[in-house]
Amino acid sequence: MDLAGSSILITGGTGSFGKAFVSRVLRDFDPRRVVVFSRDELKQYELRQVFGDDPRLRWFIGDIRDRDRLRRAMHGIDHVVHAAALKQVDTAEYNPFEYVQTNVSGSQNVIEAAIDCGVRKVVALSTDKASSPINLYGATKLVADKLFVSANHYAAHHETRLSVVRYGNVMGSRGSVIPFFARLAAEGRSLPITDKRMTRFWITLDQAVGFVLDSFGLMHGGELYVPRIPSMRIVDLAQAVAPDSPVHEIGIRPGEKLHEEMIAPDDSHRTVRLADRYVVMPTIATWGYTPPEGGQPVSEAFSYRSDTNDLWLTVDDLRAMLASFE
Numbered sequence: 001m002d003l004a005g006s007s008i009l010i011t012g013g014t015g016s017f018g019k020a021f022v023s024r025v026l027r028d029f030d031p032r033r034v035v036v037f038s039r040d041e042l043k044q045y046e047l048r049q050v051f052g053d054d055p056r057l058r059w060f061i062g063d064i065r066d067r068d069r070l071r072r073a074m075h076g077i078d079h080v081v082h083a084a085a086l087k088q089v090d091t092a093e094y095n096p097f098e099y100v101q102t103n104v105s106g107s108q109n110v111i112e113a114a115i116d117c118g119v120r121k122v123v124a125l126s127t128d129k130a131s132s133p134i135n136l137y138g139a140t141k142l143v144a145d146k147l148f149v150s151a152n153h154y155a156a157h158h159e160t161r162l163s164v165v166r167y168g169n170v171m172g173s174r175g176s177v178i179p180f181f182a183r184l185a186a187e188g189r190s191l192p193i194t195d196k197r198m199t200r201f202w203i204t205l206d207q208a209v210g211f212v213l214d215s216f217g218l219m220h221g222g223e224l225y226v227p228r229i230p231s232m233r234i235v236d237l238a239q240a241v242a243p244d245s246p247v248h249e250i251g252i253r254p255g256e257k258l259h260e261e262m263i264a265p266d267d268s269h270r271t272v273r274l275a276d277r278y279v280v281m282p283t284i285a286t287w288g289y290t291p292p293e294g295g296q297p298v299s300e301a302f303s304y305r306s307d308t309n310d311l312w313l314t315v316d317d318l319r320a321m322l323a324s325f326e
Contacts (some may be wrong), residue, residue: 003216009035009077009119011064011110012084014043016173017125020205021081021212022051031056037073038084039063064106070113077117079216082110082124082148085141089129092137093254103140104147111151115160123215124148126166126224128201128260128306131267135255145224149282152221156287161221165212166262168201168229168306171321178241178322185242192250198234199259199306202313203227204321211277220290222282226262226304228273230311232318240318263304271298278304 008025010018013036025031035058038044044059051057062069064084074080085103086092092099107124114122126145129138148162155162170176181191203211211227218225238247252258263271263278270281272295279292313321 003029003031003079003213005030005032006078007031007033007035007076008079008081009037009074010081010083011037011070012082014038014040014047015083016170016205017083017208019047019050020209021083022047022057024206024209024213026051026054026056033058035060035073035077037062037064037070064109065101067109067113070109071116074113074117074119077114078120080110080114080119080122081212082107082122084110085125085144087127087137089135089137089255090253092135092140096136099136099140103137104143107144107147111147111162114162115151115155115158118158119160121216121219122148122160122162123212123219124162124164125212126164128166128168128262129257130166131261132264134257137255149222149224152282152285152287152289155221161219161287163215163219163221164224165215166224166226167203167208167211168260168262169203170208171202171204173205177237181238181241181245185245188245190246190248191238191242193234193238193247194250194252194256195258196235196247196249197258198252199231199309200234201229201260201262201306201309202232203229214276218292221287222285222289223292224280226278226280228276228278228311230313230317231306231309232313236313236315237318239315240322259305259307261303261305263302265301265303268298268300268302271302272296273298 008031033056037060060073086099127141130141133139133142145164148164151162215225272279
């Protein structure tokens with residue numbers, strides 16, 4: 001991995017992932033500088049209190065909808081992590097074009113700025129909702145994924161290479177359901193479950209950061225990396241968080257899936273498996289793409305779904321993971 005001594009920029013750097021990523025990079029890789037790019041001045045102020053006056057940190061107020069601001073921020077940058085996005089599924093259903101402007105147009109701005117500024121490597125964060133999307137949020141993230149992969153075509157004569165990382169629900173993130181369940185349990189209230197059959201992929205924040213960092217070392221440009229992570233049943237999560245609390249079903253919300261998918265069957269023909277991840281290779285690669293060494297092709301019509309996964313978390317597993325965050 002070549003992050004030591006490099007300059008790194010993270011969009012959406014004040015979110016849960018951004019905070020964990022910045023902390024890990026400062027601690028383990030001794031970068032020359034880390035640029036936190038985000039649009040909320042209060043969150044930047046609060047994060048500055050966490051990291052103090054570390055001379056390696058730079059703070060840029062800006063929106064990924066503003067390409068000129070991105071170009072200014074990326075001047076002299078070697079690596080970019082694109083984590084900025086609008087992410088709430090139900091909110092997207094009511095405000096679709098806002099999500100298009102940030103998740104699609106904003107992503108294209110990140111791509112253009114990175115190529116213009118000679119950034120070496122870009123890793124964009126995706127979501128399980130981008131595979132076979134049924135909601136607006138997932139659809140915008142699928143478009144963003146394809147933008148980043150295809151950008152390698154017109155970056156072919158430049159140094160810039162771009163790849164995507166796709167993973168599921170993050171334990172310990174700002175939008176996690178865990179603190180919500182815990183608060184309701186403390187108040188003696190029943191926990192709302194959209195559907196008792198529901199399953200989800202599950203990854204810790206530390207694992208997500210590590211997976212992105214490893215992807216920088218592996219990537220040649222155009223890969224979509226998917227970690228091999230466990231699934232869990234939402235009723236088991238409720239049992240782990242609040243074993244004495246009753247639950248009640250409220251029905252699936254607008255745009256929500258019963259089970260999540262990270263690799264669709266139609267992508268199986270270009271998917272290989274490594275020890276800790278799947279790699280979905282680009283459909284067309286004119287920039288001299290190199291397939292991953294040691295990758296094993298998956299079976300025909302393979303899909304990676306949270307309900308048919310071969311890795312599962314039990315109630316005891318979840319409870320042990322929750323204890324590690326206390």
